[in-house]
Amino acid sequence: MNNLEKSRHRKPVLSTLILWLSVLTVSAQTTTLHPVASNDCGVDGKQPFLVKGDNYTMPDEIGGSVTARTCNFGGTVIYAFDRMDIQADYQLEVVYLSDSERRQRIVADGNEVQSPVVLEKGKEQRYRIDLPKKAFAYGQLVLVFEVLKGPNALVSELNLYSSNPKKPVPFEGDQKLALSHTQSYQVDTTVNAEEHLPVYTAIPYSVPGVYDPVLSLNGTWQFNPSPEAGFQNREAEAGGWHPIIVPGQWSMQGFKVDSAGFGGYLTTFTLPADWKGKQVKLRFDGVSSECTVWLNGKEIGTHMGGMTAFELDATPALQPGVNRLALKVRSESLADMLGSLTQYAAHQLGGITRKVTLFAVPDVHISDIRIVTDLDEKYKDADLKVYLAITNFGKETEKNIAARLSIAGLPVVLDRQIPSLAPGETWNGWLTGTVRDPQKWDNEHPYLYTMKIELENGDHTTEQIEKRFGFREVQIEGNRLLVNGKPVKLRGVCRHEAHPLTGRVMTPELEREDVELYRAANCNFIRTSHYPPCEELLQVCDELGMFVEVEAPVCWIGHHANENWKTLDYQDSKYYPYVLQANMETIHFYRNHPSVIFWSIANESYWNKEFAQVEVYVKKADPTRPHTFHDQAYGGFNNQGSTAPIANIHYPGPDGYKVAAKSERPMVYGEYCHLNVYNRSELVTDPGVRSDWALALSPTWDNMYKTDGVLGGSIWSGIDDIFQMPNGDAVGYGPWGPIDGWRRPKPEYWDMKKIYSPVRVHTAQLSPAKELTVALENRYTYTDFSELQIHWKYGEEQGISFASIRPGENGQIRIPIENPDKANELYLSFTDPRGFVADEYIIPVGKQVQNELPELQPVATQLKKTNDVYRITGKNFSCEVSRTTGQILSLKQGKQEVLNGGPWLMALPLNGGGCYPNHNANTPLFNDICTEWKPAEIDAIKDGNDVIVSVRGSYKEFEGSYRLIINAGGKLSVSYSFDALADVNPRQWGLVFEAPATFDKTFWRRDGLWSVYPDDHISRPVGEAELFYSGLPSHLNPRVEPSWSWSLDYNELGSNDFRSTRRNIWYAGLTDHAGNKVTAVSDGKQHWRSWLEKDRIRFLVADFVTAGNEMFLGSYYAPFRKPLKKGDTIGGTVMLYVE
Structure with missing residues (x-):
């Protein structure tokens, strides 16, 4: 480590060379931060949160302050903090002093919290970093200092501040050791897994002499949330017992069971008469999460584990005719804790939660089946290996047992004679054979065969099992996973x-x-x-x-x-x-x-x-x-x-x-x-x-x-x-x-479909021609494009096209066009061989016109000043602007009021939260415009055909000015410029206006991320949306399944469709049922949002929009943020047409 490797302890001297650097904050408001943790790195006893890193003291000639010259160093340096408040804000202060040039970064939970910084020799560098909530999402913060260039990573001081004065605690013991060292463990490799595998008897397809060997016990049972002792021995009484649906959770059916207690279940069933003399198995696919089972008052088994199946032998406790089945079930058990099941779902999962099946098998029956398909080196032929376990539950030794396996559609028959089986004995072994070139199973060609296994005793069949299976092999080759030899x-x-x-x-x-x-x-x-x-x-x-x-x-x-x-x-x-x-x-x-x-x-x-x-x-x-x-x-x-x-x-x-x-x-x-x-x-x-x-x-x-x-x-x-x-x-x-x-698909569903699409069209624009050539990429693993159906449409012309492009390769399709001048876009859809449309594209052909609105021509406009308002008038036009606030009071076209408020500045801060299951149907809105508007100067002049109103003033958060240029022809231009009075990291900024509540439909044309969207998608490039859609109930009952699409759901602001931000508009606006309109006209770089505010409609025309403040997406969205420091300026121009 250069000097760090030469000496660990030298007397420091004070240096005034301090470089202060700052990372922009993400908080919208000034928050009081309390010091909650400090580390003087490199000094024993003063670095309680250190997990990994060696101590060192810089020599005097390096300079720097006393505390900065002591440091930790290493290939990685790790500091860890436990018991963080996931709802609090945290800020990290970190100081570096380096004896040589380095480049390093800080990572938490796999994501950067400080992007790479260059440490200059002899310069003390101090950073303030607002920690993203993702970094301590579960209450722990593990900071890893990683070297990117130089001998190693280092850190001199590390301090933590929080909006919650409660102090985190250091990692201790094994917890600390696990972070600092990856350990290899001595384990027993001779263990026998077979001893720990449960019994899942093969459920028969048919048993000779039995009409149906399978009986479902799903349906209505009786339930008691606190059953009396010995309830399994008595009939269900009226008091305390209630109907309950199985499978089902008791909590979702209105029952509450004490977390330490058991709920009781009772049901009866009639044993089919033709099951006499058979072995009967009882299969629960899931009981959450600990239970005891009684049949006719006899305990037949227990099980712990809410999401796995278990099987019990019901035979000894059965009786002819009606039988009585009872369970006691506890939700919160060790299995529940080790699976975090109830905690995760935020409610009790207790109950018989998956299907219940009773089935009959002969005394000698197949008690285990394991199917293995081993493909050859060319992934053509297969060795079929089927493991069978056959158990004799009868009272006599059986000597003439044979198993026969056949596969529908394949010339495969495998036989195996079974040695004699004594009572209680199990035979196990393999049926093996080579299958020549079977159809393979993969996710794009899910070919399934049906295997039939017959158990024979002498000359008659005693049991028949049917299993659907596929020929498929999984391998690891280096850092790739292969399925049937293909990397997936x-x-x-x-x-x-x-x-x-x-x-x-x-x-x-x-x-x-x-x-x-x-x-x-x-x-x-x-x-x-x-x-x-x-x-x-x-x-x-x-x-x-x-x-x-x-x-x-x-x-x-x-x-x-x-x-x-x-x-x-x-x-x-x-x-x-x-x-x-x-x-x-x-x-x-x-x-x-x-x-x-x-x-x-x-x-x-x-x-x-x-x-x-x-x-x-x-x-x-x-x-x-x-x-x-x-x-x-x-x-x-x-x-x-x-x-x-x-x-x-x-x-x-x-x-x-x-x-x-x-x-x-x-x-x-x-x-x-x-x-x-x-x-x-x-x-x-x-x-x-x-x-x-x-x-x-x-x-x-x-x-x-x-x-x-x-x-x-x-x-x-x-x-x-x-x-x-x-x-x-x-x-x-x-x-x-x-x-x-x-x-119901939500907006992200379509995005996922487009991004995951195995069909990529790389042609973004076409010129009109008799033949249109489109570049394609095949991202399937197994499917050639020749297997797809490619439908195209060009104006009135349409057809089906085919292309042979192998998986992972690029190619083209050529589409013949008879009348290239009759349309301006080519539509393509690609139907997967499994029957669904994998993707759709629209490719523009020739010149495109985005803004189809005619330019409004200026007309003569008059200005009249009163004590209270500026009155701007023209033919069939009037507008009043308050001389007190500088804002529009009323703007009318003819007698119809189109605007009745604005402009107001909005600089809506990012607003996030911590990682915990606290879904709340009453989550508060976050939609505030800037507050405490105080105009300082308001003036209006006539300028040619226009009237210009100039306003200067301040909000609590910003100060600046805006200018309204108003023309009676229906054109309103508002330019604005404001300076921040405090730090803020905004999600949106722009101007907000108000219209009457009758303007309850929004419309738009915008640039979309995709060329094709579903008709009900909130991000469709062209569309209209209602404030509230007709045909929906006046109150949404969350326990009633909706029959409409997600975009039509609503809250007090309006429907999802109406109140969603539309990015990159060419135009967007509001209209009423009489056709009156207010339209924002733009160039594809501004954004629109509208909503109901009490008894009026508000709309935002934004000059900046960034993605939301989801804690897990912060590192993805960082390039799109524009955090503002005090004194930074925001501004833009909004153009409105009213008619």
Whole structure:
């Protein structure tokens, strides 16, 4: 380290050479900040928050202040703070003094909090940095100082200030050690995973002599939130017992169970007479989260784990005819805590939450099936390997058992004679054979075969099983994941099981709808966060074509998002038998689905020896697939050296692909490009914030797609997480999905579809010609463009075109045109071979006219001054401007008032929030214009045909002037210039005007990000929107499913469609039902927003708009921000036409 390596202790001398540098603040208002943590780096006893870094004292000749000359240094220097207030504001003060030129940066949670800075030799450099809330989203702040150029990183002083005077605490013990050292663990590699796999008996397709071997127990049961002791032995009584739907959560049906208590369930069923002599199994696909099961008063089993299936042997407790089934169920258990299930959903998940199935099998039956398809080196032929376990539950030894396997559509028959089976004995082994050139399963060609396995006893069949499966192989090659030999890019979403009225309980219809929606949006991958899904979801993914990562129900172990770990030791081995169980149940239940391409051991948890041991079991339980572990593969936060074959990073920021490119493992973005949710007031005020999300996703995905090492990623999140409780409360994390809980597409859905599109059109403009040539890129993995149907339309001409472009390559299509002068745009749609439209484009042809409005001609305009107003008049025109405020009181065309207020300056600050499940249906609006207007000078003059009103004054936040140029022909020009009186980081600035409430329709033409939008999308380039749409109820009941599109939803400001910001307008305006209009005319660089304000309509014409203040998107949006310091000037000119 140059001088740092020569001496650690030299007497410092004071230097007056101090360079003060500042990072612009993001706060809109002056906030009192309290010092809450200080570190004199390099001085033992004065650097309590240091995790990693060596001490050093600069020599006297370097200069600098006393405290600056002591420092920490290292390849990385890490400081960590715990128990931060996620709702508070924090500011970091950092001081550097370097003995040589360096270039370094500060990173927190994988994202820059200080962009690279150059440290000059001998210069003391001081920075103030407003910390983005993403940096301490879960109450911990881990700062990593990284060297980019020079011998190493260093820091001399580190101080923290907060709006909350409560002081954070340092990391201690293992928590601190885990940050400073990645450890390798000695684990037992000789473990037997088979001993920990649960039994999931194959449910038969048919059993001879049995009409139907499967009986669903779904339906109406009886429930008691606090059942009496011994209730399982008595009939349900009227008192305390109520009907309840199964599957279902009790909380979503109006019941409350004490967190330490159990709820009681009762039902009866009639055993089919033809099941006599059969073995009967009882399968629960999910009971949340701890239960005991009785059948006819006899306990037949217990289970812990709310999101995994379990099976019980019902045979010994059955009786002919009517049987009585009872459960006691507790919601908050160890499984619930280790999965953070109730905490995450912000309500009790307790109940029988997935389907319940009773089924009959013969005494000797297939108790396990595992299907493996091993493709050859050319990925043509396959070795089919089917593992069978056959168990004898009878009382006699069976000697003539055979298994036969056949596949519909393939000349494949595999036979296996089974040795004699004694009572209670299980035989297991493989049926193997080579299959010549079968159809392969991939997400773009989800070809499924049906396998039939027949169990025979002598000359008769005793059981028949049918399984749909696909020939598919998953491999890792370097830093790429291959499926059937092709490297894949995962265009994914994270998906919760969520519905406004049923909570985490899904129907098969909803599972199918979700997959269809994601597939139509060009997703090819679902991460089942943070638990395995209903079995029906994977059946649909197999059928429709969707890659899946199935996650075990383990979430936030050790992670500060689960507050239990503040007092508990996450490395305590007592927690990990359940973690192992959860993983084994997950793998074994879902292993035969070709859509599942890898497993997840846990979400956002701290790697340690116990997880390392669980990983050994996972590898042995399923050697045909890789797995991942959702920690952070790099950076200082939660990066503790996990060894999963697929590396993971959450929210890597815009430059994450650069790190992934160097990874030796495939790196998946387990969560990325978080949708807006925590900027709650911004969202309820201006739904247009949602359309800005594409500014983050689009460049990020392009970089991911082009970078080897980036496997792909899962957008957070795939669906809103809002639960409408029966008592009227709305709980959950909030509206963070591209679809809402009712499965209505939101604005981000279309953005996701466009950005994830495997069809790229690179021709932006065409000239009229007899043949139009369009450049295309194929981003499919397996699909040639020859498989697509390409429909084109040019004026009255249309047709179908075809192109042969292989996956990953570029090419062209040529479209013959008979009358090139008859149209000015070419429409293209690309239909995926699976039947949905993958993408649509409109390419402009020839000269385009954006602003179609005729220029208003000036007419003679008169000015009359009274004591109170300036009265500006002309033919069928009048305007009154207050001589007290300088603002318009009334502007009329004929007798119709068109404007009755403004201009007011708006410089609306960014407004965000912390990461916690505090969705509130009554989130306050944030829509303030500047306050305390005090005019200093107002004057009006006649200037030719115009009248000019000049106004100078001040708001609390700004001071400056504006000028109105008014012409009776209907033209109003307002130019303005204001200087900031305080620091502010605005989301929008511009001028606000007011119109009568009868002007309840807005219209616009704008430049859109995409050339094609759905007709109901708030960002469509041309359109009209109603303040409130007819046909909707006067009050929106959140517990009634809407029949209209999301854009028609409304609040007190108007419909989502009406009140959304329209960026880059050529014109936008308001009109009433008589056709009177006020129109803002622009050049594609200004922006429009309108809303209802009490009994009038207000509209903003903005000269600046930036994306919203979602904490997870700050690093993406930083280039688009314009933070203002005191004295900075904003301004522009607004042109209005009234008619």
